[in-house]
Amino acid sequence: MAYTPLTTARLDWQEQGIPYSAVFDDVYHSGDGGLAQAHHVFLAGNDLPARWAGRERFSIAETGFGLGLNFLTTWQAWRADPARPARLHFVSVEKYPFVAADMATLHARLLGPEFAALSAELCAAWPLPLAGFHRLLLDHGRVSLTLLLGDALTLLPQLVGQIDAFYLDGFAPAKNPDLWNEQLFRQFARLAAPAATLATYTVAGAVRRGLEAHGFAVEKRDGFGRKRQMLAGRFVGRGKASLPPTERRCIVLGAGMAGAAAAERLAARGWQVDLLERETGPARAASGNHAGVLRPVVSNDDNLQARLARAAFLHAQHRLDGWPQLRWGRCGALQLARDEAEAERFAAITRQGFPTDYLQSVDSQRASELAGLPLAVGGLWFAQAGWITPPSLVSALLDQAGAALRCCYGVTVARIEADAAGHWQLFDDKGHLLAQAPVLVLANAADAARLLPAGNLPLASDPRHVSLLEVGAGLQNPSPLATPRSVICRSAYLTPPVDGLSCIGSSRVGQAAPASNLALLDAMVPGWTPPLVGGRDCARPGTRDRLPVIGPVADSRLLRPKHAGSLHLAPRLPGLYTLNGFGARGLTWALLGAELLASQIEGEVLPLERELVAAVDPGRFAAKDLERRGG
Known part of the structure; x- marks a missing residue:
């Protein structure tokens, strides 16, 4: 189906100076103050910051980004808290986003000087109004904002991850009933981490009953300003915790764009990374070209490749300006x-x-x-497209990884195997152990297929x-x-x-x-x-569907035809991942692909729609082949 464009929000004000939506005939925040409402209803309603104290990471999901006041208030509280988690994930859905210039105008009028730096960073990173998921990395990458631009009923079912706290915001149920219905309550339950909490300014009976029917115990608390009451709740349904890894050691095989990008993303999450490369230095194969092209793909039906390329292109645009040593030009x-x-x-x-x-x-x-x-x-x-010198991108990524990265060049891996403790071991052709770690990422182009069971990763060198x-x-x-x-x-x-x-x-x-x-x-x-x-x-190793392969490697011995339609349930080789199959679009795929990979390894909220994650799943070829053959 064709691309569905977004309608951006129009900047309107009530006489009292409160931002107002003509579409919903409602205000964006309480007349008693948007920041104070964010603190009272959404942070205090979720017992924050106390609940995130000492955590490795904490994830929040919001319905209705609006002006971004809840996000900015949460970000500021996180920065001010010495017991804050190392990484803050904030997911927010918005059907009618403001453009960056209007958001900057709103912030300048509504926020005090203590928010100036945060607002400037957010507005500078704010994406073009394009439908889909947008992963923004803020505060030196420690704060991850995942924007879901479009209809919540379409996009929330596509979100993969676990949420610790929910901000149920948006316009009032009477004004915007689509944002307060059973379909969304069901998604909150699906996404909720064990003992997840929620808060909202409304105490509408349909909202309260809907949340209780989907596993949330809710209570009324004192409301904010002129609203007498609000709701707070806790998830009491059954859920399985997604825990961060206990041992953050990894081997990345291959020092081109894919390997460097994977190493940088894992290092940013506190991993120690051994980077092995058979050449005498980084970027010696396809990543050594004099210059390459960064641009998206479009199609009449806005197919999977076009959607993935759009998300990857926009993510690359967001990140590239941060590295002064990178040589690139946004020439169109x-x-x-x-x-x-x-x-x-x-x-x-x-x-x-x-x-x-x-x-x-x-x-x-x-x-x-x-x-x-x-x-x-x-x-x-x-x-917004342009050129990049791939060696400078590889160099910039390796520099970003810093002391967490140990590079070893001129090393040829003859075979890999998992030991009894579940660690991956890499051997040379004489049987000498080269490296071992609980996680291995194959980013070594077409050579990756040689190290895996037959047919598990069908890459074709081009x-x-x-x-x-x-x-x-x-x-x-x-x-x-x-x-x-x-x-x-x-x-x-x-x-x-x-x-x-x-x-x-x-x-x-x-x-x-x-x-x-x-x-x-x-x-x-x-x-x-x-x-x-x-x-x-x-x-240029590619795949037959011209999409990359990103994620955990499937165990082909245990795959069944049923997994073709349920790849998230496919059996995996524990600790083995790949970032590969870039074909002619390595500069487009690399950065978002690495962010997806690192998010999967860490068990975080994913930066892409479930459908796109499945489209790049390394197990898709073997599962579909089994389905065609009938088992």
Whole structure:
């Protein structure tokens, strides 16, 4: 089905200076003060901060992000508490999000100077108004805000994780009954950790009865301001605790983008990581290319690949600005139409209602202006896309991991096995033990399949050749031709010059690969012929559905056909994970893929919809093959 656009909130005020929603004919917070209401109803109603004291992590879910006052109040309380948990997870659903500029305006008017820094960080990270899950990492990554933008009835069933406290906010039940119904109460019960608590400003009978019917014991407490009463509750139903790991030691095999990203995310959670690589240094394979492209994918039906690429692209955008040593440029990217039919398809996609900062349709004249080169056709314009030098990304990730990371290069792993204690052991071809740890992450491209049981991880190596063109200033013999200002894609990709060299790729490896790349270039930019000055081969391991493989590795010996439709129940090889199968989109998949992987290893709330987690599950191929064969 097509993408469903979001409707952003309109900034309105009541005469008393209270933010107001014309859609719901209701105010965003009590007239007695939004911050005071957040403290009294939602923090105190959940016995916070006392309940999170001494915890490794604590997770909160909210219905109705609104102005973000509950989140900011909670964040501030967490920062001020010396007994705070190491990591705070905050999940919030919002159907009508404000745009960043309006949120900044609201905060400037409503909040005191003590919130200025928090508001600025939140507004700077605030995503484009695009439907789906958005994982924002704040406060040096110690605070995780997962925004579910869209309808709560659609998105909360897609949330995977356990919640310790619920903030039941949003507009009043009489104004917005969809946010206070049995379907959502059922989701609260599904997500509730043992002894989870909840709080809400309403004492409506239908809300109280609905919560009690789904396993919550609720009580009335003194309300806030002019509201005489509020509800607080505790989950007394049956639940299974998801406990953090007791031993945070891990081996990551492979020092390209996937391995570096996995190491960085685990190190950020307090893990000690041994990074093993058969090459003599990091980023020596596909991650060693001179430049690559970061852009999303779109489709007429907003399929799984388009949704995953959108989430991954936006997450990468959120994180990349934080690393000064990273070499990248947000120059925009053009995807040129190959024929009239594709041009019509592109135009139809843009009519689905994406924000213009994310996607636009442009004609040949505008495309030429954006590219800085004469183009015969138009296409799609991704204004926030750009180029990255993959080695600088790998270097930045390894630097971020810091002292928690130990790198070992020039090491070839011949086999892996689990010992009696459940630790994974890695051996060389002479049988010498190279490393052991309770968790192993295979991020070593197509070579990962060699170390696993047959058919468990069907990765196909796709050797490609990327050519270098001499086009930029600063070279000894600069080309007199015009220089591309944006990324250009069609059946190939062309980057703007980095250190005077543009990348064009990529054709299948072989003697004819450079000439093939030049032919692809001529099809995109006819008659533009800068000197070809070199290139390199690289393998791009991919999968048959063109999606990556991320998560716990399935135990193929115990898989059954039924698991094809219930991958979350599939048996796993304990402690064995993979981050792999990036194909041509490693720069897009790597950062969110690593955040998903680390969240799975830690047992945290996941940053992606359940449906997308299943779409990248390493066990999907073996389970589907079994289903096709009937067992």
